[in-house]
Amino acid sequence: MLIIIQVFAVALWLALAYWVYQDSRRRFENSGAIAGSTAIALIIPFLGALIYLFIRPPEYLTDAHDRELETLALEAQVDGLKCPECESVVGPRFLVCPMCTAPLREPCRRCSEPLDPAWRVCPYCSTPAHPISSPSEETRIS
Ligand SMILES: [Zn+2]
Numbered sequence: 001m002l003i004i005i006q007v008f009a010v011a012l013w014l015a016l017a018y019w020v021y022q023d024s025r026r027r028f029e030n031s032g033a034i035a036g037s038t039a040i041a042l043i044i045p046f047l048g049a050l051i052y053l054f055i056r057p058p059e060y061l062t063d064a065h066d067r068e069l070e071t072l073a074l075e076a077q078v079d080g081l082k083c084p085e086c087e088s089v090v091g092p093r094f095l096v097c098p099m100c101t102a103p104l105r106e107p108c109r110r111c112s113e114p115l116d117p118a119w120r121v122c123p124y125c126s127t128p129a130h131p132i133s134s135p136s137e138e139t140r141i142s
Pocket residue numbers: 083084085086087088097098099100101102
């Protein structure tokens with residue numbers, strides 16, 4: 001009976017070390033870090049794998065890579081703003097389209113920063129973007 005428990009314990013220990021090896025390969029780019037994590041799991045049975053759980057990077061390399069691509073795609077979207085009238089590429093700070101002179105943004109009344117038509121308030125100086133009918137609300141914001 002004791003032998004069965006021992007064999008089981010050794011199998012579990014090796015399986016844990018193997019799992020640490022596989023998991024660290026997905027989280028570390030550096031082969032030294034992978035070898036180090038696996039060594040910890042081998043040298044300290046059971047506890048080593050537990051220690052690895054605490055020190056491992058919180059995300060997979062593929063996740064980090066995906067997020068990087070997502071950020072790049074978002075940036076490209078911002079860079080690739082288009083004029084609603086003529087579809088030519090316009091900058092995020094353009095007030096009018098340089099190709100067809102369609103109005104794109106209004107300058108802020110206070111700080112002259114270009115404001116997106118959807119914005120209700122200037123993000124740079126917190127002045128209301130559009131003239132507000134009730135003057136009491138305007139004084140409250142500014
Ligand atoms: Zn245009």
